[in-house]
Amino acid sequence: MSEAxxxxxxxxxxxxxxxxxxxxxxxxxxxxxxxxxxxxxxxSFVPLIxxxxxxxxxxxxxxxxxxxxxxxxxILQQVQIVGIVAAxxxxxxxxxxxxxxxxxxxxxxxxxxxxxSFRYGIPVPIAxxxxxxxxxxxxALNGWLVSRVKLPPFIVxxxxxxxxxxxxxxxxxxxxxxxxxIEANAPFLQFFGTKFSIGGATFTVGVIFMLALxxxxxxxxxxxxxxxxxxxxxxxxxxxxxxxVNVHRTLMSVYMLSGLICAFAGWALIGRIGxxxxxxxxxANIESITAVVIGGISLFGGRGSILxxxxxxxxxGVFTLGLRLLGADAQWTFLLIGLLIIAAVAVxxxxxxxxx
Amino acid sequence: xxxxxxxxQGRGIVKRYGHVTAIDHSDFELRQGEILxxxxxxxxxxxxxxxxxxxxxxxxxxxxxxxxKKVNFNSPIDARNMGIEIVYQQLAMSPAxxxxxxxxxxxxxxxxxxxxxxxxxxxxxxxxxxxxxKLTELGLMTVQxxxxxxxxxxxxxxxxxxxxxxxxxxxxxxxxxxxxAALGVKESRKVLELIQDVRARGIPIILISHNMPHVFxxxxxxxxxxxxxxxxxxxxxxxxMSDAVAFMTGAKEPPKEGTA
Numbered sequence: 001m002s003e004a005x006x007x008x009x010x011x012x013x014x015x016x017x018x019x020x021x022x023x024x025x026x027x028x029x030x031x032x033x034x035x036x037x038x039x040x041x042x043x044s045f046v047p048l049i050x051x052x053x054x055x056x057x058x059x060x061x062x063x064x065x066x067x068x069x070x071x072x073x074x075i076l077q078q079v080q081i082v083g084i085v086a087a088x089x090x091x092x093x094x095x096x097x098x099x100x101x102x103x104x105x106x107x108x109x110x111x112x113x114x115x116x117s118f119r120y121g122i123p124v125p126i127a128x129x130x131x132x133x134x135x136x137x138x139x140a141l142n143g144w145l146v147s148r149v150k151l152p153p154f155i156v157x158x159x160x161x162x163x164x165x166x167x168x169x170x171x172x173x174x175x176x177x178x179x180x181x182i183e184a185n186a187p188f189l190q191f192f193g194t195k196f197s198i199g200g201a202t203f204t205v206g207v208i209f210m211l212a213l214x215x216x217x218x219x220x221x222x223x224x225x226x227x228x229x230x231x232x233x234x235x236x237x238x239x240x241x242x243x244x245v246n247v248h249r250t251l252m253s254v255y256m257l258s259g260l261i262c263a264f265a266g267w268a269l270i271g272r273i274g275x276x277x278x279x280x281x282x283x284a285n286i287e288s289i290t291a292v293v294i295g296g297i298s299l300f301g302g303r304g305s306i307l308x309x310x311x312x313x314x315x316x317g318v319f320t321l322g323l324r325l326l327g328a329d330a331q332w333t334f335l336l337i338g339l340l341i342i343a344a345v346a347v348x349x350x351x352x353x354x355x356x
Numbered sequence: 357x358x359x360x361x362x363x364x365q366g367r368g369i370v371k372r373y374g375h376v377t378a379i380d381h382s383d384f385e386l387r388q389g390e391i392l393x394x395x396x397x398x399x400x401x402x403x404x405x406x407x408x409x410x411x412x413x414x415x416x417x418x419x420x421x422x423x424x425k426k427v428n429f430n431s432p433i434d435a436r437n438m439g440i441e442i443v444y445q446q447l448a449m450s451p452a453x454x455x456x457x458x459x460x461x462x463x464x465x466x467x468x469x470x471x472x473x474x475x476x477x478x479x480x481x482x483x484x485x486x487x488x489x490k491l492t493e494l495g496l497m498t499v500q501x502x503x504x505x506x507x508x509x510x511x512x513x514x515x516x517x518x519x520x521x522x523x524x525x526x527x528x529x530x531x532x533x534x535x536x537a538a539l540g541v542k543e544s545r546k547v548l549e550l551i552q553d554v555r556a557r558g559i560p561i562i563l564i565s566h567n568m569p570h571v572f573x574x575x576x577x578x579x580x581x582x583x584x585x586x587x588x589x590x591x592x593x594x595x596x597m598s599d600a601v602a603f604m605t606g607a608k609e610p611p612k613e614g615t616a
Contacts, residue, residue, distance in 0.1 A: 040505070219475075220476075223475075223477045223478055223480075224475075224476045224477065224478060225464035225466070225476070225478060226476070228453065228457055228461065228464065228478070229461075229462075231450065231452065231453055232450040232453060232457075232461055235450040235451060235452045235453065236449075236450055236451065238446075238448070239446075239448045239449055239450055240450060240461070242432075242442075242444055242448035243448055243449070243450070243458070243461035243462050244432075244433060244436060244461065244462025244463065245461060245462045302450065302451075302452045303452050
């Protein structure tokens with residue numbers, strides 16, 4: 001084994017040549033490198049630039065028709081549902097999951113709130129609480145299947161989407177509760193639709209709720225241990241577990257919170273459309289994922305900011321309204337959104353190269 | 357055996373997986389202030405016995421005493437709460453999070469008063485200050501910023517942060533499972549220096565390694581594991597690397613008294 005001794009000596013001599021191993025080498029160069037670093041630190045920067053740019057361009061093209069408090073707040077009202085659901089979707093995607101059942105949970109929760117009030121005559125606030133509880137429970141079921149049974153989130157929520165949607169149609173007997181009936185007998189169900197004006201700007205409770213929700217979640221994700229654990233679990237669950245993070249508890253909290261937020265979205269949906277309809281909100285899945293992806297949250301988990309999702313939802317809202325006011329075919333909106341999705345993921349890949 | 361109580365003492369530990377006996381009535385001893393290397397061929401059970409000590413597996417028989425007191429760990433978290441830290445080969449860090457976030461992962465400090473108690477806000481300045489101090493103590497503050505993401509560090513720097521994290525929170529001892537296996541020659545060197553720095557602070561270390569030059573460089577004693585049992589414990593000053601390998605593989609009879 002003198003060979004081992006020999007190689008040991010070679011190690012020594014090779015190693016003793018360099019003394020500061022931990023010295024930082026700045027391998028990023030030039031403007032592009034700086035930009036890459038900036039985006040790596042602030043992933044919601046890109047959607048913010050796109051949002052501001054889109055508002056400016058439409059403002060220049062359309063003038064005061066677009067650039068008014070009324071139009072601006074109209075956009076907020078139009079994106080409130082997608083914004084709330086996108087907040088739930090963001091949490092799940094940060095843990096490297098995906099939730100295809102968000103839309104179904106939202107609709108089913110709103111149906112529970114409506115039917116419990118009208119079919120059984122339960123006091124409206126209690127019916128609302130039942131709806132919120134059911135949303136949380138479905139979220140818990142998703143979380144348990146993902147965390148304990150170790151099924152892929154895509155499959156779990158694909159199945160849950162079908163199950164919840166079918167239950168929704170079976171339970172509601174495909175029956176819509178009319179807006180006038182709700183207004184007359186259970187106005188609390190439309191609480192999120194309550195409007196108030198400041199100047200020419202019109203806000204609804206739903207809009208305020210969306211903004212408050214995003215800011216509270218942004219705070220929790222950045223400044224609490226729970227938030228750091230969400231990122232760590234999405235980044236590398238095994239490493240998180242070894243560092244002493246309770247991965248199961250973190251995942252359960254994320255899926256349950258997501259279910260609860262979707263149920264709130266269901267309540268807001270009643271405020272937005274006035275009625276309780278089991279067929280509404282069918283696009284919430286795709287729209288929420290679109291907002292999250294355009295918002296710069298990585299589908300691989302652990303990267304991105306929930307503010308980005310708000311920007312993502314607003315970008316879609318600005319494009320939709322702006323192009324409509326320009327008189328363009330609605331298909332142009334979808335075309336542009338499609339381009340944005342692909343561009344956003346390409347940027348994400350580029351940012352992630354910093355770790356390569 | 358010296359006069360002081362050993363930090364860890366394992367007596368007659370047995371662990372079976374079905375028909376396979378991974379640990380067969382093995383003893384184990386870690387003394388105050390030493391680096392104990394654990395070597396053994398693949399499948400000899402050296403990982404199993406260390407896992408039994410840190411609560412990652414629960415032994416079927418035998419007892420483990422830490423500083424003379426019997427312990428029953430149910431998970432590595434129990435061990436961690438007693439001041440036992442583990443450094444893994446595969447770098448147990450969250451790459452996208454910062455150095456400070458990673459050092460405090462799972463044991464974050466919250467602010468005092470209303471913001472901490474009700475808003476559950478993290479005390480970042482305190483965590484950053486502590487992390488910076490610990491890295492400086494071990495001569496690792498050549499990193500640019502404590503808020504730098506782990507993924508912007510080299511493999512050696514990452515392992516340096518892992519060692520600093522372990523050294524910062526270990527009050528009893530540190531287990532290092534192949535800490536240099538994933539690293540290049542230069543980076544291994546730095547980590548070996550760190551290991552010696554940590555010992556100089558009086559924290560004993562269990563070092564599991566395949567790398568004989570590394571083992572012979574830093575270890576005070578070497579625990580040779582063979583066929584699920586402690587074959588012997590040798591002093592690296594009395595034996596050569598080829599002797600150690602011969603004991604490990606069974607090519608040579610171990611010394612009779614078996615203690616160093």
